[in-house]
Amino acid sequence: MINEAILLESRTLREGVAERTDVLDRVKALSLLPDGMHVTTAMVAVYFQVGVKAIESLVLDHREELEASGYRVLTGAQLTSFKEVCQIPSRSRALALYARRTVLNVAMLLRDSEVARQVRTYLLDMEYVARTQPVDNSVHSPLSDPLTDLDDRIDQRITHILGKAVVPMFNALIETSGDHRKELISLRDDVQRVKRKLCLHHARLQRLEAPREDRPLAGVMAAMDAMSGFEFEDHVATLLRRDGCTDVVVRGGHGDRGVDITGRTADGRSLVVQCKRLSPFQSITSPDVQKFLGSAKVLHKAEIALYVATCSFTREALLIAAEGGVTAVHRGLLEAWSAGTELPVL
Template identity: 55%
Template sequence: MINEAALLESKTLRDSTLERTEALDRVKALSLLPDGMHVTTAMVATYFEVAETVINNLLSRHRQELASNGLRVLRGSDLREFQELNLSFSSGGYPQRRSSLALWSRRAVLNAAMLLRDSEVARQVREYLLDMEYLARTQPVDNSARADRVSLDDHIDERIAHVLGKTVVPMFNALIETSGEHRRELIALRDDIENVERKLCWHHRRISGLEGEAPVDAVRASIKAMTWQAFERHVADLLRRDGCTEVVVRQARSDRGIDVTACMPDGRTVAVQCKNREGRSSVPSADMQKFAGAARTISPVDVALFVATSNFSSEAQAIADLSGIITVNRDELEAWSAGVRLKALR
């Protein structure tokens, strides 16, 4: 098992946990700049409850590692453009006249948590990461499903689809976010790769069907066995698979109906309500009203998804249609879980 000292000393081990940016909000709410993606050095210091000089020293010692995880230093025209786009913050958060500004991504802030030795908040973040790593390692593995029957070609298809969805597509999303001149070409290439991924997923399901399995039944059984916490994490993983970044699973009583938040590759914000309703026929209108109030009034977002393991009552669907909320019922959830990309995220 990874221990805290190893995280502090080993960059390789730190890199292996950097996808779990939800750890930051699980320990303490991280305030972001108006762009919804970055924080300043002063804001990082406030989060970790240390002096700003401590963070500056950390930046100096580990600049290359932090830069590889999203740290940017703006100067000249880039700094002026950023200030113009974030006037509400710049007028009260930092002086207009300055030569440079360090912007930290959530990933870079998580990186800092694994480097700060004398911050109690950073220590709690590391503890959360270690707990999640322990749970992942102790989760039982099901080796019963056709281990001796799966063909080599099918296994390769499955692995390639996994790599495309988990590595290549997110890489293109990051390039698209920062590119200007070649943005259109990158989007076209990403779409081509996603088509290949979908075809490989289809091929895998077809082979499974020929071998006597019922993939939809397997997906349905897997979802049915999930606790509500596991179901929220499952939806978060689907968002990441479809290219969303900054995915945070709240799992708190004060979520006001919003269970998962994320950011789409084009910058739009996403809020998700996850409802695991085992043994119940439909989502009632009261649940939809609560989520509509949270997603459209209390914490407005660009895309609001209500994902359920059941269907929606006619009243609930009517409220969703009026509020601009996208509903994902049981059948759509099963298709999404089986590899079909959700239309709302395209």
């Protein structure tokens, strides 16, 4: 198997796997510009969770290689035309653009990024599997394995039964039991842990095994970035219902008393949600969280409060959320939730 250190040093090896851009979305969804083909320096920095200067420095050191993989800088008439097509309000006289191949190239060069390291690891694992996989000459559908499909259906069925029947049964027993209350609570917690593990297992299988043709090029987050505010609220409501929440109502801004969605968790706790569909480069600030905290805990007296956003939270906002009992569902957590991972608080 190719060593990660060798990949960092060998341009020949990097060029050999340059077409495997699908690993970018498998590790973390890459949002693209409206042209569906490019990202800016700032977007690359957000994807790899590093500063813009780190990306600019990398380009300076490896410009020839990156240009070969699709990097270019627009100026003049080309820049004006591109801004009009993509509706970019920037007043800059130059705009650096990265193709998906270029972003993968950056991942194979960027040393001080955990996301880049994950991309390299995933890329090398896939290459190893592809090189060592025995040839199967049997006649069967390449998209379906009966045994895998059966296991998948069994896992989903077990998850459904645990969430809809077993956990509610334990809740009822706990309410009426006296002597064995602690034992029943412990058993219920064990059942919920098994259910969460099954959901995580199913989500990982979907991400690893889903054919590329069935997934949007820019990933699940790009699809959410293209939604309107109302569409995003409906999407979050769908996720809540998927995870067993009941009485889920989208308030839609009419008499919502500071929240967008109300409902109850599978075990009956009251739930309120604030939804913010913002640019990935924006952040939820501490005043935003404080305002929602007052509505959620004072006006609605909610037991569970979710602040769901398509962007990040500032450090202060995260601290206030943690202190006030608000679950901050940031862009990365939202991506995992949308892909099938349950929120532990639910």
